[in-house]
Amino acid sequence: xxxxxxxxxxxxxxxxxxxxxxxxxxxxxxxxxxxxxxxxxxxxxxxxxxxxxxxxxxxxxxxxxxxxxxxxxxxxxxxxxxxxxxxxxxxxxxxxxxxxxxxxxxxxxxxxxxxxxxxxxxxxxxxxxxxxxxxxxxxxxxxxxxxxxxxxxxxxxxxxxxxxxxxxxxxxxxxxxxxxxxxxxxxxxxxxxxxxxxxxxxxxx
Numbered sequence: 001x002x003x004x005x006x007x008x009x010x011x012x013x014x015x016x017x018x019x020x021x022x023x024x025x026x027x028x029x030x031x032x033x034x035x036x037x038x039x040x041x042x043x044x045x046x047x048x049x050x051x052x053x054x055x056x057x058x059x060x061x062x063x064x065x066x067x068x069x070x071x072x073x074x075x076x077x078x079x080x081x082x083x084x085x086x087x088x089x090x091x092x093x094x095x096x097x098x099x100x101x102x103x104x105x106x107x108x109x110x111x112x113x114x115x116x117x118x119x120x121x122x123x124x125x126x127x128x129x130x131x132x133x134x135x136x137x138x139x140x141x142x143x144x145x146x147x148x149x150x151x152x153x154x155x156x157x158x159x160x161x162x163x164x165x166x167x168x169x170x171x172x173x174x175x176x177x178x179x180x181x182x183x184x185x186x187x188x189x190x191x192x193x194x195x196x197x198x199x200x201x202x203x204x205x
Contacts, residue, residue, distance in 0.1 A: 004028045004049030005115065006076070008038050008065070010057050014104070018052065018081070021108055027115075034058050035065035048075050050118050052111075055082040055089060063089060066096055075126065077118035081106060135199040141183050149176040153189065154196040 005027045009015040012033070019029040030046070032038040036059045038051070055062040062080060069076055080093055083104040090101040099118035102110060142150065145166070152162035152173075159177075163170045186192035 004030060004047050006030050006032065006038060006046075006049050006051045008032045008035055008051060008057065008062070009054040009081070010034060011054075018111075021111070022052075022115075025108075025112055035060040035062060039065060039068060042069070042076070050115050050122070051076050051078045052115070053078055053080050053082075054084075055080060056084045063093055063096070066093065066098065070096060075122065077122040079111075079114045079118050081111065132199070135195065138184050139199060139201070142180060146176050146180050146183070149173060150180050150184075150192075150196060150201065153177065153180070154193055154201055 003026060005019075005022050007015050007018050007022070007029055009018070009031075010033050015031050015033075019031055022029050028049075030049075032041070035053075035057050039060065053062040053065065057065075060068075062082070066078055069078075078093075078098045080090075080098055080101040081104060082102075093101050099121060100114040102114060106114075139147070148166060149162060152165070157165075159170045159173045163173045166173070181187075181189075181192055184192060184195055186195055
């Protein structure tokens, strides 16, 4: 993710002051008076960045914007900065995936730290999602028999056990195992087991 921060707040003076603060710390900013304005720009295509979001806005509220973005799967981490916070709204926002819920006036340090955490968590989640997608693509290259062999390996079964269960020779099991290792980009059996566990190959014991 780049260093762009989307500031959504209907208080023009506060929004502009916040943008100045963020730019002074190396961020690019884009300001929006309403959630509807931001949503319109998001739908037409804008650079992904952290959203600094107020709760009460003309038209669509901050939490409502968060819900719409979540439904569409748009990748914007959110930090709330509001003067109208309450416990139910805070709980709803955090449960829906917001990084933080700050009350105005927040210190510069508190705000900047919250933004850093939001961006870092978003990057981590995006990396994990990409890894899962890549892993699934690799798993789909396995033949049904290779997938069976993989599951025996991950369950810690010996070649002899796998061969007996599948009605083939140990030599064939070893050949399948090498192809599985190659296709999945593993470097050893331990690496293969780690890959399979992380990819959720075995959902049940």
